[in-house]
Amino acid sequence: MQFTLFDTSSETFIMSVKSVSVHAKWIVGKVIGTKMQKTAKVRVTRLVLDQYLLKYYNKRKTYFAHDPLEQCTVGDVVLLKALPERRAKHVTHELAEIVYKVGNVIDPLTGKQVAGSLFRETLTDSMENPAGSLTEKLQELNISATSEILQKPSEV
């Protein structure tokens, strides 16, 4: 909503800023391009009713979102928030959060990493105390070797 105020005393126009630059305040979409600096191209799909078939189909629209830290990669699912004023000719939204990072989807119910219908188990067993386990294994090997040498003459 834009309106102008004419200040008669100083004879200057005071333009008020638009309250929201776009109709949609919050949007969820998929990132399709990151080739622009600090900007992500996001495709948003909404369900639109076909009047004759009475069936809902996805209708695409691309939005440009401001991404100051360049965190997005192509394929991320992203939540955008409308900017209070239009930042550039086409950029009307900014990145609020990355909902599902491509290749690293985290299940919101459990908090674990997930791939499709399986849980991705992180490799914790091999990573715990690598140095400690190696020295322990060496000691075990030494013990077994000496025990064999001791046993051999007795066998023969």
Add this chain to the structure above:
Amino acid sequence: MPMKGRYPIRRTLEYLQKGDIVFKNTVKIMTVNYNTHGELSDGASSFVFFNIPQIQYKNPWVQVMMFKNLTPSPFLKFYLDDGDQVLVDAEGKDHKDISQHVKKILGKSEEVLRAEELARMVHSNPANFGPKKYCLRECMCEVEGQVPCPGLIPLPNEMRGKYKSQMKGTEV
């Protein structure tokens, strides 16, 4: 001739208008994550099949997005205006349970809906004449039993101002 597709009743206006869930004004986005195979996701996939068209019909300004086979467990996520997010678990639930639960937490109650309908009726007076967008009728000629539109049928001479002025001129 029957309609095409399985459960073509989903594609009728009557079915769409019978949708229960009208979201509160703060709900902006609805996201459904479900899996195409697997028994646990059955409820969520039938919710998407049967109830999503009804919800979208009743809430045209809410963005509804579906994600298939992203996570092992099905769930619904709602994004509200303040930045709040609501997570609803849908694993092992029936589609009716899911829709009732959603209506309970984020839907407008019956009283609110009735009050809104009353407000709409009060706002629009059926006795008014005006553009089709705001009123039922545009001109009195549309009403049965009234004088028909002179554009279609010429008026009788007694009602025509031109004829009356001509008669006055000739008499006097």
